[in-house]
Amino acid sequence: MSGGSESDDCVTANGMVYIPEVRNEETPTxxxxxxxxxxxxxxxxxxxxxxxxxxxxxxxxxGTYKKEILRKEFVCCKQGAYRKDETRERKRQRGISRCNCKAKIVVVKTNGSKKYAISLFAEGHNHKMTDSERVHLLRSHRRISDSTKVLTKQLGSVNIPIHQKVSIFEVQSGGMDKIDFIKKDIYNLECSVNGKLRNHDVELVTEYFMAEQKKKNEAFYFKIEGDGEDKFSRCFWADATSRRAYRLYGDVVVFDTTFNTNRYDLKFAPILGVNNHGQKIVLACTFLSKETTESFIWMFEEFKKAMQGGEPKTIITDQDAAITRAISIAFPTTFHRLCIWHITSKFHVKLPHSAYKEYWREFQKAIWDTDNKDEFDAKWNIVVTKAGFTDHQWLSSMFDLRESWVPAYARDFFAAGMSSSQRAEGSHAFFKQYISRRNSLMDFIIRFERALSHQRQKELAADHVDAFEVAQCILPMPMNKQMATLYTRAMFQKFEKELIQRTACFLELKTEDASKVVFN
Incomplete structure (x- = not known):
């Protein structure tokens, strides 16, 4: 190169020109x-x-009618000058990279020729060249191959974040300087793909659901409503497996709306149940843009259309006025049980800190260690009076709602071992392994189906164990051996654990007939 400067800044004031030193066969002419x-x-x-x-x-x-390019310029990336736009507010300040460099080539196509020829080659630059260690970082030398784009999509389908994708490509290529792109390029690629899909979610998801319905002989049920602008307002779906599961395990369902799983901040509201292995199962899914009584009624009505077997006996939800009103209208005969975990977790917020530390143990004993309604009422009133909270508004409201959440009151209602919507939140933790808030709705549904497939594989594995193995009984009792043949492995282990605990109790014969024996 001719000339030089100690600075990497553009050297225009003193007229220095930098001529690259490249082999003749690699140099344009x-x-x-x-x-x-x-x-x-x-x-x-x-x-x-x-x-x-x-x-x-x-x-x-x-050329004529803009059909064919007859002349094209390729310029140095530092060509042109920076012009500040005072009318545009920038979110971040970028450095100035352009310095009016004149290096370029011009190619033209002459009449009658099918080839482009270089008509001008400006070789000199007004800035120093980039070191060979850094040249791969320049934009024109970065490229994402088609195979890398495919692999990026596959990695994204299992929710691998961008920085981990880049690490995988780095290992594959043998170093960051050999992967031909930087982290920002992968981010821009995903933004470009998502941008093309944006505002087409209703169309894409509808087509996907219709394909599922056709493939599965109309056993796949869905209902989509938009807001008139090709955007989701609400969406409900349940596949054949979920609809069949409801007929078997639909006595108790859990409903929760605390899961945001997409870039539109729509609420994902799964309706869950529990199977004969004690595992969580998905019965139906909903996206809602509004958490209103009308939205919940719409969802529950679609649920009733999709499911055979009538209303659930019990539905467990968080404490929410809109959900409560919707359940009373859509499921008038269903027992609505409030999530006891959500209620008890609010005590430390609703009570003064000192009072919570002093009396929380007594509240716990009143809630969990009472066998009947009268005993709970008595213990609750004692601790409330002792703490001086007889006029406490929140505690009074919880006492008025005690039939919906206190175990002593809900003991007569079947709950399949679920006393709270924590089971729904545990399911959220499972699905978050596969789902990102950056998802479009189509992304979400595809990834959700994968997560659901993994969940159902666990149920299949449990079925296989029950079919292939015979449970070993710890207690050599006829009843215990009989239950081992009737229950699934998970349920039998729960039963046997309770049976072992009961051996410490004194049993008294109450009634006996040809079909059963009842002890107290």
Whole structure:
């Protein structure tokens, strides 16, 4: 290179010109011909890589009716000058990279020729070249191959974040300088793909659900409603497996709306149950844009249309006025049980700190260690009076609602071992392994189906154990041996544990007939 400066800044004031030192066969020359503009770009970009600068496309001239490009300029990436736009508010301040460099090539296509020829080659730059260790970071020398794009999509389908994707590509390629792109390029790629899908969610999801319905002989049920602008308002769906499961295990369902799983901040509201292995199962799914009574009624009505077997006997939810009103209208005969975990977790917020520390143990004993309604009422009133909270508004409201959440009151209602919507929140933790808040709705549904497949595989594995193995009984009692043949492995282990605990109790015969014996 001729001349030089200790600074990497553009050197225009003193007229210094930098000439790259590249082999002649790799250097453009006037008259050099190419079969296409892509080949011309690739040749100049290869030269730029060896020289230590980046390039970009610049002006074009088209022929009659703009059918064919007759002239094209490829310029140094530092061509042009920075112009500050005072009318535009920038979210972040970028450095100035352009310094009016004049280096470029111009290719033209003459009449009657099928090839492009270099008509001008400006070799000199007004800035120093980039070191060979950094030249791969220049934009024109970064490229994401088609195979990398496919792998990026596959990794994204299992919710692997961008930084981990880049680490995988780094290991595959043998170093960061050999992967041909940077983390920002993967981010831009995903933004570009998502941008093309944006505002088409209703159309895409509807097509996907219709394909599922056709593939599964109409056993797949769904209902989608938009807001008139090709955006979701609400969506309900239940597949054949879930609908069949409700007929078997639909006595108790859990409903929760605390899960945001997509870039639109729609509420994902799964309706869950528990199977004969004590495992969580998905019975139906809903997206809701509004958490209103009307939205919940719509969801519950769609649920009734999709499911055979009538209303559930018990539904467990968080304490929410809109949900409560909707259940009373849609499921008038269903027992609505409030999530006891959500209620008890509010004590430390609703009570003064000192009072919570002093009396929480007594509240716990009143809630959990009472066998009947009268005993609970008595213990509750004692601790409330002792604490001086007889006029406490929140405690009074919880006492008024005691039939909906206190175990002593709900003991007569079947709950399948579920006393709270923590089971729904545990399911959320499972699905979060597969789902990201950056998801479009189509992304979410595809990834959710994968998560659901993993969940159902666990149920299949439990079924296999029951079919292939016989449970071993700890207690050699006829009843215990009989239950081992009737219960699933998980349920039998619970039964046997309780039976062992009961051996410490004194049993008294109460009634006996041909079908059963009852002890107290």
């Amino acid at each position: 006037v008259g050099m011909k190419f079969d296409s503009l892509d080949l011309a770009y690739n040749f100049y970009n290869r030269y730029a890589f060896l020289a230590g600068f980046g390039i970009r496309l610049h002006s074009s001239f088209r």
